[in-house]
Amino acid sequence: MEQIGVFLDRIDWSLAVIAALTLGLAPFVPEPHIWEKLKMLAAGTLVRPIDWFDFVLHAAPWLLLIAKVIRAGLTRG
Secondary structure (H helix, E strand, O other): OHHHHHHHHHOOHHHHHHHHHHOOOOOOOOOOHHHHHHHHHHHOOOOOHHHHHHHHHHHHHHHHHHHHHHHHHHHHO
């Protein structure tokens, strides 16, 4: 578990934020892709393997950023 913490600590904050705002949201038009995939997930229409791959690809930067925020909060307290 500590290895994950070390991995998260090595990732620069600016890189995590930029990844979430670019890869995590692209393409931006007509709506952010992650938002489209989340709506598909909620509607139960996220069924094709390519859609799941796309969902994971666009969610990964956000999950990384969230994990980094949680790690920072835990190490401060």
